[in-house]
Amino acid sequence: MDGPGLAATLPDDQRRRRPARLPSVSEPELARHFGRLARRTHNLQQGIYPLGSCTMKYNPAVNEEMAQLEGFAGCHPYQPEATIQGALELMWTLERWLGTITGMDAFSLQPAAGAHGEWTGLRMIQAWHAASGDLTRTEVVIPDSAHGTNPASAAQCGLAVVTVRSGADGTVDLEDLVRRLSPRTAAVMLTNPNTLGIFEREIATVARLAHAAGALLYYDGANLNALVGMARPGDMGFDIVHLNLHKTFSTPHGGGGPGAGPVGVRARLEPFLPTPRIEREGGGYRLDEDRPRSIGKVRSFYGNFGMLVRAYCYIRAYGDGIAQVAQDAVLTSRYLRHRLAPALGTALASDSFHEFVATTTRSTAPRLRALDLAKRMIDFGIYPPTVYFPTTVPEALMFEPTETESRAALDDLAEVVTAILDEAAADPERLHMAPEQAPVGRVDEVSAARHPEVRWWPADR
Numbered sequence: 463m464d465g466p467g468l469a470a471t472l473p474d475d476q477r478r479r480r481p482a483r484l485p486s487v488s489e490p491e492l493a494r495h496f497g498r499l500a501r502r503t504h505n506l507q508q509g510i511y512p513l514g515s516c517t518m519k520y521n522p523a524v525n526e527e528m529a530q531l532e533g534f535a536g537c538h539p540y541q542p543e544a545t546i547q548g549a550l551e552l553m554w555t556l557e558r559w560l561g562t563i564t565g566m567d568a569f570s571l572q573p574a575a576g577a578h579g580e581w582t583g584l585r586m587i588q589a590w591h592a593a594s595g596d597l598t599r600t601e602v603v604i605p606d607s608a609h610g611t612n613p614a615s616a617a618q619c620g621l622a623v624v625t626v627r628s629g630a631d632g633t634v635d636l637e638d639l640v641r642r643l644s645p646r647t648a649a650v651m652l653t654n655p656n657t658l659g660i661f662e663r664e665i666a667t668v669a670r671l672a673h674a675a676g677a678l679l680y681y682d683g684a685n686l687n688a689l690v691g692m693a694r695p696g697d698m699g700f701d702i703v704h705l706n707l708h709k710t711f712s713t714p715h716g717g718g719g720p721g722a723g724p725v726g727v728r729a730r731l732e733p734f735l736p737t738p739r740i741e742r743e744g745g746g747y748r749l750d751e752d753r754p755r756s757i758g759k760v761r762s763f764y765g766n767f768g769m770l771v772r773a774y775c776y777i778r779a780y781g782d783g784i785a786q787v788a789q790d791a792v793l794t795s796r797y798l799r800h801r802l803a804p805a806l807g808t809a810l811a812s813d814s815f816h817e818f819v820a821t822t823t824r825s826t827a828p829r830l831r832a833l834d835l836a837k838r839m840i841d842f843g844i845y846p847p848t849v850y851f852p853t854t855v856p857e858a859l860m861f862e863p864t865e866t867e868s869r870a871a872l873d874d875l876a877e878v879v880t881a882i883l884d885e886a887a888a889d890p891e892r893l894h895m896a897p898e899q900a901p902v903g904r905v906d907e908v909s910a911a912r913h914p915e916v917r918w919w920p921a922d923r
């Protein structure tokens with residue numbers, strides 16, 4: 463709020479002459495406005511959200527309640543350590559649980575998203591090579607099916623991207639990997655199961671080859687929902703991982719709030735973790751800023767603390783039973799895949815885990831595109847799957863139902879897809895017009911991307 467003190471510090475020509483023209487409405491009007499917006503926007507309270515790669519699972523309400531506790535929500539980052547011992551204990555404990563789940567020795571909770579975790583991990587990899595006096599490692603080997611943030615994070619760190627091909631079964635082509643590795647390789651970056659939902663069975667060989675070439679192995683943990691409690695990236699040979707708390711550990715994401723992308727490392731990389739670290743000492747906790755080899759701070763204060771509380775509650779609620787998340791996530795995905803197989807067919811024969819990629823190219827409906835099918839699903843109250851990703855599959859539709867969907871919801875989705883395909887065969891033009899029921903029809907995506915208009919103006923401007 464600008465009191466007289468603050469206004470006085472502004473140069474005269476930069477002060478408002480008239481009050482800002484902000485809309486002024488009563489509380490009921492405002493409540494209805496947001497109610498209307500909420501109904502116009504698909505969310506998990508309305509229906510299934512099978513957006514592949516994004517793990518849009520239901521976020522339990524108890525997480526929200528715990529994050530709102532005054533002692534957590536009212537914490538201020540400048541409070542003295544002695545007054546935030548509970549918050550520090552929660553973070554310290556969460557770091558250890560994430561270590562147990564992933565097989566890593568130490569974690570930092572600072573990064574604010576998966577992509578931010580990737581960037582943090584790659585900065586540590588650069589620091590590690592520099593500390594060994596090895597300044598020639600300027601490349602990151604990334605599969606052609608990788609999520610776009612992987613090459614983007616490498617580029618942000620000034621590293622060159624070297625693409626490794628996927629074989630016919632969708633996993634990394636080992637012969638191509640051997641060709642791509644060199645004394646310039648800083649890291650190999652993988653997710654497992656990969657973005658096609660397929661488990662990299664040769665992961666131990668990949669790790670051996672990467673390490674023999676002097677590189678480190680980075681785990682993009684966005685797909686941990688397939689493995690949590692069942693298998694650990696540390697045991698597969700990975701050196702660094704990031705997790706997306708807003709995917710696997712049920713904290714809100716997308717329009718729902720900020721994310722969190724903790725990074726975990728093997729012991730030999732611990733000195734490079736962001737500062738400060740939370741240390742347990744005597745019966746209490748303190749923040750250690752004295753870390754000469756750290757890559758430094760990657761975010762203000764301690765990360766998105768509210769997300770950490772939610773993830774803590776989620777893990778605590780499952781306890782040792784957390785493997786059921788992965789088991790049910792894989793079961794629902796395989797069930798849906800088999801339900802859709804007669805209509806759509808899947809992109810690959812290999813057995814998928816928590817997500818799978820279908821394609822419209824084998825459909826008998828003439829000129830049916832993935833985009834048409836996806837847009838028509840909106841008319842049936844179903845959020846569309848991810849489309850045109852991974853880019854290695856033409857007309858891709860990537861489904862990830864998650865473990866929080868019932869068999870009835872999966873059957874309903876399969877029936878909707880079948881009905882749309884029948885409709886496409888009978889009346890091919892209709893699909894190009896979809897969605898018909900949504901507040902906004904088929905948008906011109908090129909104009910929306912090139913000339914976005916995101917400002918609000920009063921009607922009588």
Ligand SMILES: *Cc1c(COP(=O)(O)O)cnc(C)c1O
Nearest residue numbers: 515575576577609611682684706
């Ligand atoms: C979501 C995702 C990311 C990026 O995570 P953000 O939290 O959105 O930054 C990276 N890799 C894969 C495979 C993903 O699905």
